[in-house]
Amino acid sequence: MKDRLGALKAVQSEEEHEDVAAAMEASQSQFMEEFFEQVEEIRGSIDLIASNVEEVKKKHSAILSNPVNDPKTKEELDELMAEIKKTANKVRGKLKLIENSIEHDESGGMTSADLRIRKTQQATLSRKFVEVMTDYNKTQTDYRERCKGRIQRQLDIAGKKVGDEDLEEMIESGNPGVFTQGIITDTQQAKQTLADIEARHNDIMRLESSIRELHDMFMDMAMLVESQGEMVDRIEYNVEHAKEFVDRAVADTKKAVQYQSKARRKKIFCLIVAIVLLALLIGGIILYFVMNFAVMPHGLPEVNEGHESSSSVSRNETNDVNSSRHQINKTLNKTPKN
Template sequence: MANNARNKLKTIERNLEMEEAERVSADMRIRKSQHAVLSRKFVDVMTKYNEAQVDFREKSKGRIQRQLEITGKATTDEELEEMLEGGNAAVFTAGIVDSGISKQALSEIEARHKDIVRLESSIKELHDMFVDIAMLVESQGNMVDNIENNMDQSVGFVERAVADTKKAAKYQQEAQRVSS
């Protein structure tokens, strides 16, 4: 399809060149301008298409690399490129996916995933507990501050009471001596 569009654009360009040699007019300039716009749009679309192909190729390459790593078959980037260029990567990975090693690796990955989900759940519960404790500490902070303040005042009152009691005992002894 892209070749067809490119061929049509080249045909239009040749026709415009032939017509331009015969006459120069406003209509010819408009047609050349339209051709230039179409050519630019074609190049833009083809560039985006190429980028999409490269992106898809890289994602496929990464997926194949991960499959190979999971099954324990290490390959270099060059070997992977050769598989992709040769077109036999699908056959190679199909054999890996069907092997018992990959099924075992898949079950290990699933088990790890379940463990990670459980760990994540535990961490979330722990986080929620810390949030609850922080809220309790904040809400009861004033009460704790008041209790601490009252205890400090109580110490002062007790010390004063002890001193007053000693004075009272002294006054009582003096009063008893005077009256006797």
């Protein structure tokens, strides 16, 4: 009874263990499902930033190509920049949460395949995010240089010669009044030139403010990607080599199929040759027996003739003996009896 009770407890304990393992597996599976949903959401946000950056480039070109100030285009540009900033902050926050979760699991000694997948995804998304933000930062810097060049040309038109270093100091001062000193604005053209200079200067000020706002976030993510660079490069290296191995395996498989096909053809050829040789051998044997049996009937008469000759000789000898015996008997009969 005790043994049966112990066995029942062991079975119950094993079932409980299996239930716990199944529950943990289901929980982990659900966690990874939610993680991949989050990854897709982050990837979508990064793609949205990239799309908005392209729109910003178009707005920059439209503003610089327009000889007059266009408030509507600038308003649309400001909205795009605000949207990029908002989305970038959301992406950064989500990537940081994933990073903290990974660090927490690593500190607990976890080394599962799921953890490696999460690290790879986080590193890939971080690199993509930094690439998009680098493009955005370059777009802003290029626009600043183009605005600066536009101010330089307008000052030249107004008759005010300013060197590159002096112009940079005037821009950094943040005071648009420095551009109007010494410029006569008694003509409409002069007033338009001055308005354009002030507009470009304001654009530069907004750009620098935007760049400063994103600088800390950009540097934080750039440092993260740099620290993960070795791991990402190793992943890319393994992926590239895996592709090479797959291609090589496909090529080897094709060669093996070709060799197998050639070997099969050789086997078929050898089999045909063997069948032909066997057929020739059997044909030769059959022909041999046919020829021998065809010759034997012609030899039989000779044998019979010999047999008949022997019989005739025997009969002649018998007759001679009988004749001799008959002569002896006749002689005996003629002799007188005493």
